[in-house]
Amino acid sequence: MESASVTHAEHHGPPPAHRSSRVEPPVLGMVLFIISEIMIFGAFFTAYFFIRVVTHDPWPAPGTKIPEAATGINTAILLVSSLTIHWALVSIKRGNRFGLKAGMVLTFLLGLTFLFLQVNEYVHLGWAPRDSAQATIFYSLTGLHGAHVFVGLCALLMVTIRSFRGHYSPEHHQGMEVPGIYWHFVDGMWIVVYTALYVL
Amino acid sequence: MATTVAEHTTAVTTPARGRSRVPLPAKLRRGGWYRAALFDVLGLGFAVGITALLRFVNHQHPVIDGHAITTVALFSVPVFFLLGLGAFDYWLYWASGRPTRPETHEDHGAHSWRDYFRVNPDHKVIGIQYTVTSFFFLFVGGMLAMLIRAQLAKPGMNFLTPEEFNGVFSVHASLLIFVFVIPVFAGLANFVLPLMIGAPDMAFPRLNALSYWLLPIGGLMMLASFLAPGGSFATGWTAYAPLSTDMPIGQLFFSIGVQFAGFSSIFTALNFLVTIITMRAPGMSFFRLPLLVWANFATSLLVVIATPFIASSQFFILLDSALHFNFFNAFVGPHTNGNVLMYQHIFWFYSHPAVYIMMLPGFGIISEVIAVNARKPIFGYRMMAFSLIAIVVLGFTVWAHHMFVSGMQPWIRIPMMVTTAIISVPTGIKIFSWLATLWRGVLHMSTQMLFALGFITMFTLGGISGVMLAMVPFDIHVSQTYFIVAHIHYVLFGGSLFTIFAGVYHWFPKMTGRMLDERLGRLHFWSTFIFFNLTFGPMHYIGLLGMPRRVYSYSAQFAGWNLFISICSFFLGLTFLIFLWNIVASWRHGPRAAGNPWRALSLEWQVSSPPPIFNFETIPTVVGGPYEYGVPGAVHGVFKPPAEARRPSAVAVARE
Numbered sequence: 079m080e081s082a083s084v085t086h087a088e089h090h091g092p093p094p095a096h097r098s099s100r101v102e103p104p105v106l107g108m109v110l111f112i113i114s115e116i117m118i119f120g121a122f123f124t125a126y127f128f129i130r131v132v133t134h135d136p137w138p139a140p141g142t143k144i145p146e147a148a149t150g151i152n153t154a155i156l157l158v159s160s161l162t163i164h165w166a167l168v169s170i171k172r173g174n175r176f177g178l179k180a181g182m183v184l185t186f187l188l189g190l191t192f193l194f195l196q197v198n199e200y201v202h203l204g205w206a207p208r209d210s211a212q213a214t215i216f217y218s219l220t221g222l223h224g225a226h227v228f229v230g231l232c233a234l235l236m237v238t239i240r241s242f243r244g245h246y247s248p249e250h251h252q253g254m255e256v257p258g259i260y261w262h263f264v265d266g267m268w269i270v271v272y273t274a275l276y277v278l
Numbered sequence: 279m280a281t282t283v284a285e286h287t288t289a290v291t292t293p294a295r296g297r298s299r300v301p302l303p304a305k306l307r308r309g310g311w312y313r314a315a316l317f318d319v320l321g322l323g324f325a326v327g328i329t330a331l332l333r334f335v336n337h338q339h340p341v342i343d344g345h346a347i348t349t350v351a352l353f354s355v356p357v358f359f360l361l362g363l364g365a366f367d368y369w370l371y372w373a374s375g376r377p378t379r380p381e382t383h384e385d386h387g388a389h390s391w392r393d394y395f396r397v398n399p400d401h402k403v404i405g406i407q408y409t410v411t412s413f414f415f416l417f418v419g420g421m422l423a424m425l426i427r428a429q430l431a432k433p434g435m436n437f438l439t440p441e442e443f444n445g446v447f448s449v450h451a452s453l454l455i456f457v458f459v460i461p462v463f464a465g466l467a468n469f470v471l472p473l474m475i476g477a478p479d480m481a482f483p484r485l486n487a488l489s490y491w492l493l494p495i496g497g498l499m500m501l502a503s504f505l506a507p508g509g510s511f512a513t514g515w516t517a518y519a520p521l522s523t524d525m526p527i528g529q530l531f532f533s534i535g536v537q538f539a540g541f542s543s544i545f546t547a548l549n550f551l552v553t554i555i556t557m558r559a560p561g562m563s564f565f566r567l568p569l570l571v572w573a574n575f576a577t578s579l580l581v582v583i584a585t586p587f588i589a590s591s592q593f594f595i596l597l598d599s600a601l602h603f604n605f606f607n608a609f610v611g612p613h614t615n616g617n618v619l620m621y622q623h624i625f626w627f628y629s630h631p632a633v634y635i636m637m638l639p640g641f642g643i644i645s646e647v648i649a650v651n652a653r654k655p656i657f658g659y660r661m662m663a664f665s666l667i668a669i670v671v672l673g674f675t676v677w678a679h680h681m682f683v684s685g686m687q688p689w690i691r692i693p694m695m696v697t698t699a700i701i702s703v704p705t706g707i708k709i710f711s712w713l714a715t716l717w718r719g720v721l722h723m724s725t726q727m728l729f730a731l732g733f734i735t736m737f738t739l740g741g742i743s744g745v746m747l748a749m750v751p752f753d754i755h756v757s758q759t760y761f762i763v764a765h766i767h768y769v770l771f772g773g774s775l776f777t778i779f780a781g782v783y784h785w786f787p788k789m790t791g792r793m794l795d796e797r798l799g800r801l802h803f804w805s806t807f808i809f810f811n812l813t814f815g816p817m818h819y820i821g822l823l824g825m826p827r828r829v830y831s832y833s834a835q836f837a838g839w840n841l842f843i844s845i846c847s848f849f850l851g852l853t854f855l856i857f858l859w860n861i862v863a864s865w866r867h868g869p870r871a872a873g874n875p876w877r878a879l880s881l882e883w884q885v886s887s888p889p890p891i892f893n894f895e896t897i898p899t900v901v902g903g904p905y906e907y908g909v910p911g912a913v914h915g916v917f918k919p920p921a922e923a924r925r926p927s928a929v930a931v932a933r934e
Contacts, residue, residue: 092386092478092892098558103481106555110548114582121590121624125605128620135615207603211615214604218597236373 108256112263115226119267122219126274129211137278139212142205146276152195153272156227159188160265163234163258166241173248175241182238182254185261189231196224216275223264223271230264233257309364310396317362318355325351348506348527349600352534356495364397365488387891397491399483401472402889404490406789408465409782411490415457415497416775417854422450424851431844433834440830444512445528447828449500451515452532455636456539457497459774463639464489464546466781467574469789471550473882473889474568476559476898476915481552489545496539503531514828516629519606519621523598530600533592540589543635547581550574559881560920561900568880568904569662573642576666580631580638580673587628591621619686626677634673636770638666640777641708644730647780648712650878651727652719655905658711665704672701682750683757691750698748702741709738720908724876725799729780732807736772740765743818758828761821767814779806779857786864787871791888794868798860805853812846879914880904899923 099106130137138144162184169177200217207217237254240246246254305312329346333339360366388394388403398404425446429437438446472480480486503510508526511517515532522529554575558567567575597603598616607616649656656662678686678694712734721727743765747753756762779802786794816839821827825836832840874883881898882889898915901923906912916923 093894093897095477095479095557096560096897097556098560098562099556101556103552103556107482107485107548107552110551110582111544114544114548114586117583117586118590121587121627124624124627125590125594125617125620128617128623129615132620133615133617207597207601209604211604211607211617214597214616218594218603218605239374 102252104252104256105259108259112260115263116267119219119222119270122215122222123270123274126215126219129215133211135210135212137212138216139205139210142203142209142213144216144276145199145203148195149199149272149276152192152199153268155188155195156192156265156268159185159192160262162188163261167251167255167258170241170246170251170254171248178241178246178254179238182234182241186231186234186238189227189234189261193224193227193231196220196227219271219275223268226264226267230257230261233260309362309367311363313364314359314362317358321355321358322351324354324358328354345527346600349530349534349596352499352530353537356492356499356538359495360488360491363491365484365491367397368484397484397487399479399487400891401468401480401483401486402789402893404486405465405467405469407490408461408468408493409789411494411497412458412462412465415453416462417858418501419450419453419458420851420854422446422453424848426450427844427847429830430832430840432841433832433837435831438830441509441512443830444514444828445504445510448511448514448532449503452500452511452535453497454770455515455632456536457493457500459636459770459778460539460543460632461493461546462778463574463577463636464543464550466643466778466785467550467570467639468546470785470882471571471574472553472557473788473885473893474571474880475554475557475562476881476894476900477553477557478893478897480549481557482549485545486549489542489549492538492542492545496535496537496542499531499535499538503528503535506531516625517592517595518625519595519598519618520608520616522595523606525599530596533596536592537589540585543581544585547578547585550578551582554578559897559900559915561915561923563900565660565663566900566903566914567663568642569645569656569659570639570642572663572666573638573640573645576670577635577638579670580635584628584631584635584674587624588632591624591628594621594624619681619684622681622684622686623678626680627674630677630680631673633769634669636774638669640733640774640781641666643777643781643784644712644733646878646880647726647730647784648715649905649907650784650876651722651724651730652716653722653907654715654719655903655907655909656711657714657717658707659903659905661707662711665707668704669701672697672704676701679748679753682753695748695750699745702745702748705741709734709741724783725794725796725803726780726783728800728803728807729776729783732803733773733776733780736768736776736807736810740768740773743768756821758826759821760817760825760827763827764814764817764821767817771814772810779803782861784876785882786861787875788882788887788889790865790868791871791886792864792868793871793875794864795860798856802853802856802860805856806850809846809850809853813843813850816843879906879912881915884915884917 129135162181164181166178166181166185169175169181200220205213207214234257237257240253302312306316307313325347326342329343329350330341333341333343333346385396385398386400388398388400388406394403394407394410398407425438426443429435429443429446431437468480468486472478500511506526506528509528511522511525511529511532513522513525513529513532517529517532522533554567554571594603594605598605598607604614604616606618606621608614608618645656645662675697676694678690679698682691682694712730716731743761747756747762747765783794783799786792820836820839823836825832871887873886875887876883881900884898885894894917896917896919898917899920900915902912902914904914906914
């Protein structure tokens with residue numbers, strides 16, 4: 079007891095919390111946040127379900143076209159970015175700083191390309207969300223996903239900056255692992271969105 | 279035990295920070311209210327700039343449009359305010375890759391009232407911020423209820439205009455649901471939960487501070503809707519489409535305010551879950567957790583999973599009304615293939631679990647209060663925990679019972695009726711467990727115990743009318759009547775609010791270090807209990823007779839009962855003043871509270887009142903269950919490392 083209070087007086091902070099789980103708190107927090115995010119997409123997919131299945135509207139709306147092929151290439155770009163961020167993570171675990179930096183820069187650029195191509199698609203589609211319920215849900219789901227890509231890119235930018243400033247090491251790389259989990263979620267969710275809106 | 283407690287409860291003294299004289303430019307650079315005010319202006323400028331730019335690019339005239347500016351400003355001004363206040367400072371500093379500052383903990387805790395008005399990462403400060411803020415909104419929401427009852431005192435009254443009346447009851451419901459009942463539970467749990475599980479703080483203290491500061495933004499935004507041109511939102515708290523998509527701009531104050539309140543509760547829930555999973559003291563297995571912790575675990579699961587649905591539903595409203603999307607546009611004009619029922623499905627997929635979000639933490643409070651005041655172990659502890667999880671699971675399967683009269687496919691009614699009847703089983707398990715806990719207990723009739731017993735009776739009544747409403751034929755009969763108003767107030771006022779009062783009376787000594795006045799407390803309970811029943815009891819009856827709800831005026835046959843209800847409701851409003859007086863007077867001059875005035879076992883009572891700044895000097899070790907009242911020598915936790923804290927020595931400590 080005596081020694082405990084002495085160290086406490088020197089430390090002037092809270093006692094270290096007991097760790098009752100092997101899961102890292104930031105990882106668990108990110109997973110729970112992603113569950114929330116999935117439910118946001120779930121609500122948008124409910125709207126999609128009602129418009130396309132319950133109301134039984136033709137898909138896409140008569141007189142409009144959805145560019146599956148061009149966006150297929152864009153999908154591939156986003157999926158490759160998942161691989162590059164994984165490469166960055168594996169690299170830093172092995173102490174390869176070049177791999178970390180190159181992986182992060184590649185991931186960021188691929189994500190930016192995806193976002194740019196999506197905006198480009200919006201500009202050239204030729205129909206607006208106010209035209210029909212199908213257009214509404216098309217723009218809403220892709221827009222919601224685009225917003226997530228944007229947030230993910232902001233996180234990736236910060237990780238990239240920090241990796242160039244010499245942060246992260248084989249032992250401490252949680253700061254890039256957690257945004258990485260989010261980025262994988264953004265990519266995985268795109269496959270669902272792409273399948274529902276473009277392929278089916 | 280007593281000596282051990284005394285050793286470990288000496289508060290850590292930190293150097294007092296005087297009110298430093300800082301020149302204004304420095305104040306504007308540092309996080310705080312000055313910078314927040316400056317950033318508010320920037321946020322407004324941002325809204326004007328971005329809308330003007332977009333309208334210019336799209337060739338819309340005039341370029342400056344008040345409606346568009348308000349819509350964007352409702353998002354940008356609060357976010358800029360939070361930036362100015364300093365809610366994001368640490369993260370931005372850290373994320374930009376600058377060398378991190380040493381953790382001095384000097385922003386921890388509150389040394390004067392000013393510390394409650396800044397971004398404070400201490401869970402105890404945040405708990406008090408949350409509780410006081412939400413009681414402020416209870417007070418405002420209660421005042422609005424008085425206005426509603428004044429209008430309804432006589433048929434044909436003109437106390438309010440019909441539009442004002444619609445606005446008043448919409449804001450009443452929204453404030454009390456989104457910025458009182460839900461966050462006040464988060465506030466109480468914020469204070470006691472880390473203490474209960476033996477953690478020095480929450481898992482993410484800065485996220486916790488951010489969650490708090492999002493809350494007043496949401497509440498004030500809903501209140502500010504009264505100032506909007508065209509009046510406040512007037513669609514009820516349900517904001518059914520397409521009614522809400524054709525409303526004046528006040529509606530957006532609800533749609534956007536809910537986003538802030540929703541983010542606040544999602545972040546808090548996430549924080550609770552991570553804290554409970556990763557920061558329990560050694561020996562604190564899941565089946566040694568106090569039931570309040572279990573209840574908040576279950577609630578947090580509901581919040582994380584369900585809240586995104588209301589955020590999305592209000593986003594749809596926003597997109598429909600601000601950008602003319604076609605989610606719900608189903609009746610007039612071209613391209614009318616939206617789906618209106620979809621709104622109700624998405625809305626109730628959140629808002630039914632939300633009633634459990636508003637009730638489960640209360641169940642936890644009642645379990646604590648009853649076990650302590652009956653001096654008996656909780657009957658069927660494990661069933662209490664499992665029934666919470668059962669409610670979480672079943673809570674997602676009953677949403678369409680709010681839509682029996684909505685015109686959805688009739689076959690959906692049957693499974694929803696069945697699941698709704700089934701969900702009363704786990705709730706019933708809890709009621710019977712509490713009754714069995716009381717059975718042959720040594721009942722201490724403290725104020726919190728009175729509220730707990732009042733809760734059990736009132737919530738059982740509300741629950742029974744709930745089972746009645748689950749039955750499709752009965753629901754079709756009374757769905758649009760005052761029977762629903764009676765039911766909702768029996769479960770939310772007699773249910774949730776009574777548990778909140780019980781919780782406040784129970785933990786007030788711990789939170790403030792002062793005792794509340796028991797005589798005023800009893801007066802508060804009995805007056806509230808009597809006038810609550812006189813106000814809402816007759817509503818069952820006039821509802822069955824067919825008095826419609828949501829109406830501005832009504833047929834003369836209900837005049838007598840309505841006058842009676844209105845008079846009783848004013849007295850019910852006055853009873854709140856007793857509570858307010860008790861809180862204010864006791865907080866300032868009440869007798870000092872001992873560390874453990876109720877002789878409770880759980881960990882938060884084993885430290886001083888109010889707790890030391892970092893909760894514990896050393897993390898305690900849990901050696902037994904939390905409710906072993908009446909068991910000789912029973913100890914829940916000891917302030918020793920796990921190796922020394924074997925049970926025999928713990929008993930020896932307790933006997934000292």
